[in-house]
Amino acid sequence: MEQAMTCDVLVIGGGIAACFAAVKAQEAGASVIMVDKGYVGRSGQSPYADSFLIFHPEWGHDLEASMATINRHSEYLNDQYWTRKCLLDSWDRYQDLLDWGCTFKKNPDGSLAVRQEGKLPAAVQFDKSAGAYGKILRKKVLSVGVKIVDQVMIVDFLKENGRIVGAIGLPNDNCNLITFISKATISCIGACGYKPTGYPPLMQLTCDGEAMAYRAGAEILGKEFVDAHYSKEGMPDPVAQRTAGDPPPVTVPRPGAAEGDGGPKLRRNGLGVVISDRPDSVSGYMFTYLQSEFAVHAGQGPIYSRGVKSFGGAALGMSLRKADGLFPADRECRSNLPGLFAAGDALGNMQNGAAYSTGGGSIEGGAVTGTIAGQAAAKEAQGMELPQVSQVELQRARRYVLEPLERKSGFGPRWTIELLRNYMMPYFIYFIKKADRLQATLTLITFLEEHISPLIYAADVHELRLAHEAKNMILSAEMRLRSGLFRTESRGNHYREDFPDRDDENWFCWTKIKNADGEMVLEKVPLPAEYRPDSSLSYREKYPFPFPGEKEA
Numbered sequence: 001m002e003q004a005m006t007c008d009v010l011v012i013g014g015g016i017a018a019c020f021a022a023v024k025a026q027e028a029g030a031s032v033i034m035v036d037k038g039y040v041g042r043s044g045q046s047p048y049a050d051s052f053l054i055f056h057p058e059w060g061h062d063l064e065a066s067m068a069t070i071n072r073h074s075e076y077l078n079d080q081y082w083t084r085k086c087l088l089d090s091w092d093r094y095q096d097l098l099d100w101g102c103t104f105k106k107n108p109d110g111s112l113a114v115r116q117e118g119k120l121p122a123a124v125q126f127d128k129s130a131g132a133y134g135k136i137l138r139k140k141v142l143s144v145g146v147k148i149v150d151q152v153m154i155v156d157f158l159k160e161n162g163r164i165v166g167a168i169g170l171p172n173d174n175c176n177l178i179t180f181i182s183k184a185t186i187s188c189i190g191a192c193g194y195k196p197t198g199y200p201p202l203m204q205l206t207c208d209g210e211a212m213a214y215r216a217g218a219e220i221l222g223k224e225f226v227d228a229h230y231s232k233e234g235m236p237d238p239v240a241q242r243t244a245g246d247p248p249p250v251t252v253p254r255p256g257a258a259e260g261d262g263g264p265k266l267r268r269n270g271l272g273v274v275i276s277d278r279p280d281s282v283s284g285y286m287f288t289y290l291q292s293e294f295a296v297h298a299g300q301g302p303i304y305s306r307g308v309k310s311f312g313g314a315a316l317g318m319s320l321r322k323a324d325g326l327f328p329a330d331r332e333c334r335s336n337l338p339g340l341f342a343a344g345d346a347l348g349n350m351q352n353g354a355a356y357s358t359g360g361g362s363i364e365g366g367a368v369t370g371t372i373a374g375q376a377a378a379k380e381a382q383g384m385e386l387p388q389v390s391q392v393e394l395q396r397a398r399r400y401v402l403e404p405l406e407r408k409s410g411f412g413p414r415w416t417i418e419l420l421r422n423y424m425m426p427y428f429i430y431f432i433k434k435a436d437r438l439q440a441t442l443t444l445i446t447f448l449e450e451h452i453s454p455l456i457y458a459a460d461v462h463e464l465r466l467a468h469e470a471k472n473m474i475l476s477a478e479m480r481l482r483s484g485l486f487r488t489e490s491r492g493n494h495y496r497e498d499f500p501d502r503d504d505e506n507w508f509c510w511t512k513i514k515n516a517d518g519e520m521v522l523e524k525v526p527l528p529a530e531y532r533p534d535s536s537l538s539y540r541e542k543y544p545f546p547f548p549g550e551k552e553a
Helices: 016-027 063-073 080-100 133-143 208-216 291-297 361-381 391-406 413-424 435-455 461-486
Strands: 003-012 032-035 051-054 122-125 147-149 152-160 163-171 178-187 266-268 274-276 303-305 308-311 340-342 509-516 519-526
Touching: 003 016, 003 147, 003 163, 003 361, 016 032, 016 133, 016 178, 016 361, 032 178, 051 080, 051 361, 063 080, 080 133, 080 361, 133 147, 152 178, 152 208, 152 391, 152 461, 163 391, 163 461, 178 208, 178 361, 208 340, 208 461, 208 509, 291 303, 340 361, 391 461, 413 435, 413 461, 435 461, 461 509, 461 519
Parallel strands: 003 032, 003 178, 032 147, 178 340
Antiparallel strands: 051 122, 152 163, 163 178, 266 274, 303 308, 509 519
């Protein structure tokens, strides 16, 4: 039997952004329902977070020096408003976490363990030995009166007169659909992924939020800046070691390392890629510039990290944090669709720009944007009447959710997902891009979208969920390929083999995806003129890091 639930603010997701959005909206006087495909507090990437970025002048941090460094590392494509806003609000959100019961690692002398360089922001690490902080967030959400609905996949938004008025959900263990009718809705569904193997497991991240939003008419941030996290042999228990006869390690330096700075000794391969001979030079952010992928491309694989084989593709389908998701229409986390907000990795606010710039910034950004979205949604809901949803819209949504289950033949969702992953996984498609390869893959993906996706069938409720995940991932793959083709330059985590140089004249912009009469259209969004680097600086001063294909100043 179908169930209907109503609230002022509907929060979709179960990570840190969703928890902050739900708590802040409830504390602002709104009635809040929080619904998640998994289990709030254990969903998405938040449980695997390591650190939280803090800017605090009393710790000696300098805002303008911090911004200048982040801007350079981001290759100037970060939205400086959001970068600055997240830094300025980070201390208050850190205090929230402390008040809610989260703890952070200490030094042997009892002082707070802080990773800090000079006057730049500091990262503090969650003390997971004191209890999973996701449990603490869940406890806080419940304590303020938020109603949690676990194990329900939101499949589609409900829309009336151009406004998002809620969503329809599918429980994980039955087909008794649940409709959620709300005055405002916040998507905190997280990043996109194609069910990659490796650690951390990202099986829940299947592009649901951005796919639903796109179908409803929302604008999506371009998806050309890929996530280059990697896995190691044996993960999540990386105990595999090198064996006799394995080739010597091929590793890369931390960004910016150079001979004479105390870093590893460097050499350049035939592609001009900087390679290090010292295994311990590897850091979690070394893949930002895709140098390991170029080493493989040059025939120098396999890659080892601290003596253990490493593998690309652990983040298949994901973008650089905050470099995809709903395009923000304002500074309060609204999308262009009335009634729909987004926060965390579901909000494409380009906090990081074209490359990672700070450790701990993802969780910091989720907490900050979750707070902003929750408070703004609660304020918008004040004084509004609960929306009326027509039977026409409800029937449309029900048909969409149940259609694969009613189909008796067609294509299985597991087979479809495997095809998608095999098409998108090769490093020469996903990381090292070229027009002919991208276009060839786009032809296959659009075939999946036009011929396979409409004919996916489900034998049971579990396959029904997989069917919708497959559809969402296929749509996202089209977005990613078109984004990669659209940006005809190389910058940060986006590399075009046929356009190996940066092109500030034509591509000092973000890209945006929208549905125009059934066609996927991309357009440029010029950045504010003040975001441009100082014209008096040399090229090497503007862009201090080695990058494949760069021209020397």
